[in-house]
Amino acid sequence: MSAAQFLLLVAAGFLVWAAASRYRKYRRQQIAKQPLEPGWEDILQSKVGLYPALPNELRSALHSRMQLFLHDKEFVGCDGQVISDEVRLTIAANACLLVLTQTRPIYPSFQTILVYPSTYVATEKARDGMIVYDQHSVRAGESWYRGPVVLSWSDILHGSNNDEDGHNVVIHEFAHKLDEESGVMNGLPILRNSAHYAEWSKVLNDEYDAFLKRVERRRNTVIDEYGALSPVEFFAVISESFFEKPKRMKSKLPELYSQLERYYHLDPASWNTGSDTSS
Secondary structure, three states: OOHHHHHHHHHHHHHHHHHHHHHHHHHHHHHHHOOOOOOHHHHHHHHOOOHHHOOHHHHHHHHHHHHHHHHHOEEEEOOOOOOOHHHHHHHHHHHHHOOOOOOOOOOOOOOEEEEEOOOEEEEEEEEEOOEEEEEEEEEOEEEOOOOOEEEEHHHHHHHHHOOOOOOOHHHHHHHHHHHHOOOOOOOOOOOOOHHHHHHHHHHHHHHHHHHHHHHHHOOOOOOOHHHHHOHHHHHHHHHHHHHHOHHHHHHHOHHHHHHHHHHHOOOHHHOOOOOOOOO
């Protein structure tokens, strides 16, 4: 093959790749524009507590993100759990709240969501010296690194219906998925601007230390104490509180709220979220 023929072959391959890329982009734009199917709005209104509070422009963005999410993800029922529109939409809506303003592909690192009817028993390997054994724990959800998300439907419903208690297992587990996009799950997601990392690290470290002290003194009110396990869990639970206790967080923990507001590019304290107060 001559050099000219090789260059023609490379050029042809590039044109094919470019055409395929443009088609994929067009196809995803069309998927995002699809209207909700009949009955879907009723499910969102009744099962997703934060949905009625969303401003209209954010509600439209949520619909678009949900259409892509539902197209990309596979839902698998476990222990007899039926995957209905109610299940799919409740999970999709809560998960997509976290990526309403994100321009990158949403949750690209995994495909499968496993749904159990209620809390389930997870088994993992543990070590005691030279002995390796199975350790069992009851869970409402978990996020496997670069793997599936596992959720309990009863816990999804409880957290999704109550939009002010600071507990939302879908938001919690999908915050872990955002966290892992940086390549390591450490409580530091990919920020919008590289100039933000220094301030994020200082504020989050200071807030985490203060949070641990409040937990120890039993004076913690805004953030779930489960966050004391690690910075990884801290990021997940502050994300829950950011969406479900926004006014209280903004009042009591303004610097932390400001960092999350900049990261999520949202201000849920300005939404009509009911009786969440600064008291």
